[in-house]
Amino acid sequence: MIHNDTLRNVVNFALFQAGWFVCVLYPGLMAAGFVVLLLVFHMLFVSQHRSTELQFIGAGTVLGGVLDGIWFQTGILDDGTGSVQITPVWLVGIWAIFMTTLSHSLSWIGSKPWLPFVCAPIAGPFAYWSASALGAVQLPNLTLSLAALALGWLVVFPSLLYLRKALYPELIR
Numbered sequence: 001m002i003h004n005d006t007l008r009n010v011v012n013f014a015l016f017q018a019g020w021f022v023c024v025l026y027p028g029l030m031a032a033g034f035v036v037l038l039l040v041f042h043m044l045f046v047s048q049h050r051s052t053e054l055q056f057i058g059a060g061t062v063l064g065g066v067l068d069g070i071w072f073q074t075g076i077l078d079d080g081t082g083s084v085q086i087t088p089v090w091l092v093g094i095w096a097i098f099m100t101t102l103s104h105s106l107s108w109i110g111s112k113p114w115l116p117f118v119c120a121p122i123a124g125p126f127a128y129w130s131a132s133a134l135g136a137v138q139l140p141n142l143t144l145s146l147a148a149l150a151l152g153w154l155v156v157f158p159s160l161l162y163l164r165k166a167l168y169p170e171l172i173r
Helices: 005-025 029-045 050-074 089-101 107-111 115-133 142-167
Strands: none
Touching: 005 029, 005 089, 005 115, 029 050, 029 089, 050 089, 050 142, 107 115, 107 142, 115 142
């Protein structure tokens, strides 16, 4: 286990970035397998509360996967075929590795009550727009898609931080 907080955060951030890029550049089962490896590494070397953090990651991954599924069903997101019925596995993988950041490299966002409401509606849609620019997903109506994503992230991100605070307080540093 890594004992230095700063190093843990740097490793966590690097793992997330690597996972995000692999999932976006190579969407599919290979990306999901890579995410599993990153999660194992995270649990072994970064996490200080493995069981609790795994529960938090699982809860947030389900919530994020459902939200993305709604966006696919409503046409906010598209995979290019128009036939996606459930959230693609690579996108679920991104949610899983994203959830690791909330107790580590992105934990600072929860330090001010207003900060998640400012960061989330910008950063969340930016990630999807970036993924669309790299060809992993499509935003069929750019303005509507970005507005819906911003609204969704305005709700889901603070909710995830609240969930962490209410049910998993040992994950807050």
